[in-house]
Amino acid sequence: MIGLSHYLVLSSLLFGLGLYGVLTRRNAVAILMGIELMLNAANVNFVAFTRFVDPTFVRGHVAALIVITLAACEAVVGLALVINAYRHLETVNVDQVDLMKG
Amino acid sequence: MNAEALAFYALAAMVVVGGGLVVQSRNLVHAAVSLVPTLLGVAGLYVLLHAEFVTAIQLLIYVGAITVLILFVILLTEGATGLRVPQRNEQVPLALVVSGALVLLLWAVLLRVPWGPPAGTLPPYNPGAVGRSLLMPYVLAFEVTSLVILACLVGAIVIARREE
Amino acid sequence: MTVDLRPLAPEVVVAAAALLALLADVFTRTSRARAVWWLVALVALGWAAGAVWTAGEGAFGVLYARDGLANALQLVGLAVAAGGMLLARDYLARVGLDRGEYYALVLLSTVGAMLMVASQDLLFLFVALETLSVPLYVLAGFARDSHRSQEASLKYFLLGSFASALLLYGVALVYGATGSTGLARLAGAEGSFPLLVGLGLVVVGLGFKAAVVPFHAWAPDVYEGAPVPAVAFMSVLAKVGAVGALVRLLPLTLPHLLPAWQPLLAALSAATMVVGNLAALRQTNLKRMLAYSSVSHAGYLLVGVAAGNGTGVWSAVYYLAAYAAMNLGAFGVLTFLERAGVEADEVEDLRGLADRSPALAAAFAVFMASLTGLPPTAGFVGKFYLFMAALQGGLLWLAVVGVITSVVSVAYYLRAAYAAYLGPGRAGVRLHPGPWAGVGLGVSAAATLLFGVLPGPLTTWAQRVAALLR
Numbered sequence: 001m002i003g004l005s006h007y008l009v010l011s012s013l014l015f016g017l018g019l020y021g022v023l024t025r026r027n028a029v030a031i032l033m034g035i036e037l038m039l040n041a042a043n044v045n046f047v048a049f050t051r052f053v054d055p056t057f058v059r060g061h062v063a064a065l066i067v068i069t070l071a072a073c074e075a076v077v078g079l080a081l082v083i084n085a086y087r088h089l090e091t092v093n094v095d096q097v098d099l100m101k102g
Numbered sequence: 103m104n105a106e107a108l109a110f111y112a113l114a115a116m117v118v119v120g121g122g123l124v125v126q127s128r129n130l131v132h133a134a135v136s137l138v139p140t141l142l143g144v145a146g147l148y149v150l151l152h153a154e155f156v157t158a159i160q161l162l163i164y165v166g167a168i169t170v171l172i173l174f175v176i177l178l179t180e181g182a183t184g185l186r187v188p189q190r191n192e193q194v195p196l197a198l199v200v201s202g203a204l205v206l207l208l209w210a211v212l213l214r215v216p217w218g219p220p221a222g223t224l225p226p227y228n229p230g231a232v233g234r235s236l237l238m239p240y241v242l243a244f245e246v247t248s249l250v251i252l253a254c255l256v257g258a259i260v261i262a263r264r265e266e
Numbered sequence: 267m268t269v270d271l272r273p274l275a276p277e278v279v280v281a282a283a284a285l286l287a288l289l290a291d292v293f294t295r296t297s298r299a300r301a302v303w304w305l306v307a308l309v310a311l312g313w314a315a316g317a318v319w320t321a322g323e324g325a326f327g328v329l330y331a332r333d334g335l336a337n338a339l340q341l342v343g344l345a346v347a348a349g350g351m352l353l354a355r356d357y358l359a360r361v362g363l364d365r366g367e368y369y370a371l372v373l374l375s376t377v378g379a380m381l382m383v384a385s386q387d388l389l390f391l392f393v394a395l396e397t398l399s400v401p402l403y404v405l406a407g408f409a410r411d412s413h414r415s416q417e418a419s420l421k422y423f424l425l426g427s428f429a430s431a432l433l434l435y436g437v438a439l440v441y442g443a444t445g446s447t448g449l450a451r452l453a454g455a456e457g458s459f460p461l462l463v464g465l466g467l468v469v470v471g472l473g474f475k476a477a478v479v480p481f482h483a484w485a486p487d488v489y490e491g492a493p494v495p496a497v498a499f500m501s502v503l504a505k506v507g508a509v510g511a512l513v514r515l516l517p518l519t520l521p522h523l524l525p526a527w528q529p530l531l532a533a534l535s536a537a538t539m540v541v542g543n544l545a546a547l548r549q550t551n552l553k554r555m556l557a558y559s560s561v562s563h564a565g566y567l568l569v570g571v572a573a574g575n576g577t578g579v580w581s582a583v584y585y586l587a588a589y590a591a592m593n594l595g596a597f598g599v600l601t602f603l604e605r606a607g608v609e610a611d612e613v614e615d616l617r618g619l620a621d622r623s624p625a626l627a628a629a630f631a632v633f634m635a636s637l638t639g640l641p642p643t644a645g646f647v648g649k650f651y652l653f654m655a656a657l658q659g660g661l662l663w664l665a666v667v668g669v670i671t672s673v674v675s676v677a678y679y680l681r682a683a684y685a686a687y688l689g690p691g692r693a694g695v696r697l698h699p700g701p702w703a704g705v706g707l708g709v710s711a712a713a714t715l716l717f718g719v720l721p722g723p724l725t726t727w728a729q730r731v732a733a734l735l736r
Binding site: 001002003004005006007008009010012013014015016017018019020021023024025026027029030032033034036037040043044047048050051052053054055056057058059060061062064065066068069070071072073074075076077079080081082083084086 | 144147148150151167175176179193200204212228231235247255
């Protein structure tokens with residue numbers, strides 16, 4: 001029987017993968033992909049908790065929908081920034097940012 | 103092993119392998135394409151969790167729109183995303199330690215809790231319940247989301263338009 | 267079902283002003299006509315402030331509650347927005363960036379901060395945080411032809427989104443632990459491990475936004491690259507939102523878990539004060555110096571949160587108001603200066619300022635004195651209250667760290683103030699007139715002095731917030 005803990009283990013793993021991507025990638029688009037993985041991990045948690053802990057009010061579904069919308073918005077702004085940075089600087093790498101400390 | 107468990111493990115493998123490729127692949131186009139199975143796997147998990155409406159939105163927006171947008175930008179900035187450019191910084195060992203420690207901490211914390219079986223049943227007609235929830239208790243969050251969308255629209259235009 | 271929109275009236279007015287600022291560019295061609303629209307937006311801010319001032323308590327559904335803390339911090343936020351608009355106008359006109367979008371983004375961001383400090387739900391807090399942050403990313407990159415501005419904006423965006431993702435995962439864990447995202451449910455929750463880890467991630471996410479050590483490394487790069495008026499605005503507004511949310515989440519909602527979060531907050535606060543001040547000592551670039559100064563002030567603000575008592579809560583509110591005046595002013599002085607077509611942002615560029623404009627140099631000295639925490643300025647009174655709160659909360663060591671780091675900060679603040687009184691001026695540095703920025707600066711300087719000389723009224727006003735503490 002697949003229980004809540006299965007979903008939580010999987011989502012933690014996805015979150016860890018996203019975090020690893022954000023910390024190790026140099027390319028801004030790749031960092032953004034890592035952030036998308038982290039957001040998806042949070043969404044899996046939201047939906048799983050709705051099913052197992054809080055089924056009547058479907059709050060987690062609402063949360064997931066809002067997060068998907070905001071993620072799309074952020075991606076639009078982020079990619080506009082990437083394109084403009086590329087036009088000006090011919091690079092989209094962010095070596096100068098120390099993401100670990102950042 | 104019943105059908106649900108089979109489906110879960112198949113989807114989990116899809117998510118983890120896809121996610122691994124997203125963060126590990128040397129070729130950014132491969133990484134972006136690997137987002138598709140990952141996000142599809144997450145959509146499949148939503149089906150198992152009886153969240154049909156969220157599944158539909160996940161497919162439409164995440165798999166459909168965001169991935170394609172990311173691919174477009176990778177193609178537009180080819181000079182910086184090509185294969186000859188190293189894609190990883192020097193922080194790999196440190197990042198492995200940090201993310202590994204966080205995952206282990208989360209497992210230790212989350213597996214210790216005796217999560218029970220589902221505490222009730224989801225409303226039978228899912229989109230209706232979600233809609234009511236979105237327009238009754240969460241109406242303000244819904245409205246403010248539109249402000250964020252406006253800010254993003256304005257922002258993207260301000261940043262990306264070429265000067266006449 | 268009827269809905270009472272009145273508690274939201276101030277936010278609606280500000281959001282409407284943002285739309286107005288966007289439309290202004292469509293319908294106007296001359297700069298004179300634009301000035302009228304800009305003034306209308308400014309008046310709208312004043313109107314919203316009046317509405318907040320007269321508003322009592324209220325709520326909108328379960329997500330939003332207008333209480334003492336919300337009212338107080340919304341007034342600070344509106345003042346910051348007005349300051350941000352006043353300081354920006356002359357500068358933007360000078361560098362050819364005077365567009366309605368700038369003011370629209372300033373106002374949208376302000377709405378985000380206003381909602382954030384009134385949020386009663388963690389998911390809504392996330393939405394409000396995004397409303398605050400997204401316009402700030404764009405404002406950082408508003409100088410589209412400046413490479414540094416573009417780079418700053420990209421870094422700010424990536425780290426900001428990363429912080430949002432951490433916060434969101436924390437919210438998801440809290441949801442799982444309590445079965446709700448609402449603060450009401452959280453207020454009675456037991457301190458289970460998933461809840462604490464979730465809260466930890468939420469605190470980290472907010473710490474990123476407020477530039478708390480060790481999540482501060484973006485701040486110097488972003489502040490150095492972004493246009494000065496945008497930096498002045500974002501450095502204060504992001505702190506109003508983040509510190510306001512922390513105050514509501516920890517001392518007001520979770521006093522029963524104080525033993526769990528107080529050590530974490532105190533450690534973050536001490537690290538932030540020490541690292542921020544020591545790093546500021548080494549800077550020769552004024553914007554970077556003020557960036558590290560802004561980091562260190564996040565530490566001082568956290569002293570109030572970490573104290574966990576009523577004094578801590580209201581002195582954090584007092585210090586936010588004082589910080590708004592003095593930090594807007596400190597960056598505001600920079601909007602007047604230009605070196606060879608770019609921003610004059612070196613400490614050396616200030617040389618001879620006193621000869622060219624005694625008033626500007628005097629105002630700068632006041633802001634530096636206040637940021638240091640010297641009497642008779644608002645910074646002194648604010649720090650006094652914060653350290654007193656730490657003593658009352660049993661955190662003597664934190665107060666000592668605060669006093670020592672303040673003494674250290676004398677070195678770099680007064681070095682900058684002193685430079686303004688050393689002649690002759692550096693070649694190539696020009697001083698531009700700016701009537702609106704002058705108004706903004708005058709008000710900031712007056713407020714910095716007034717809150718320092720006559721702290722009574724503002725103290726009484728801030729103390730009302732402490733009534734919320736259970």
